[in-house]
Amino acid sequence: MDDYVEYVTARLPALHRLAYVLSGDAHRADDLVQQTITTLYVKWAKVRRAEHLDRYVRSMLVNTFIDERRLAWSRVRLFAAPPERISPEDDRDERTAVRQALARVPRRQQAVLVLRFFYDLPVAEVAEILGVAEGTVKSQTAHGLAALRRLLGEQTVAVLTEER
Structure with a gap:
């Protein structure tokens, strides 16, 4: 061991x-x-x-x-809302908004978006990790980005995907 x-x-x-x-x-x-x-x-x-x-x-x-x-048990919460965190960085508001919007996207779409855009993994690797077809990863990415666009606005999502 x-x-x-x-x-x-x-x-x-x-x-x-x-x-x-x-x-x-x-x-x-x-x-x-x-x-x-x-x-x-x-x-x-x-x-x-x-x-x-x-x-x-x-x-x-x-x-x-x-x-x-x-x-x-995952639905049990000790507080009505998570405590507010303070970050000294200038982009704190944007990161908080993205994190909050991402939390409102379905879990599988969250996973796809995180693996594709935060970890910069290719579609094939994300498909392997999740045990789904590459087409599913692509459609989940499209649906997830569409949901983020609705929640955040077009410009913020465009900036996030371009930084990749």
Whole structure:
């Protein structure tokens, strides 16, 4: 199990970043990562031989994020709204608006948009991670961008997709 500990220790920051971008909440990100590495531990003997281990683990995390809405406890909230965060950066308002809009997009579309635009992954890799056809990734991207356009306005989405 030393190789498991070594792998998880090395990949923990990247997993947490992905979970945070998907969920928009540091505590939810911690929970997603914890659930993912726990599942990884249980399957480690088999999984460690995977050809693309990082891609496999990233898939586990994204699927955990997508599937968590089906669980009843995911609807339990301690607060009516998350506490406001203060960031010293100038683009805080824009990032907050994008994060809030992204949270209102269906989970699979969120995952596709995050993997395509925040992680700059090609359509084929996103399809493999999500276990869907490339056409599904393309349509989910189009639907997700259309939803963001409705929520944010055309200019903001255009800037986001051009920065890619």
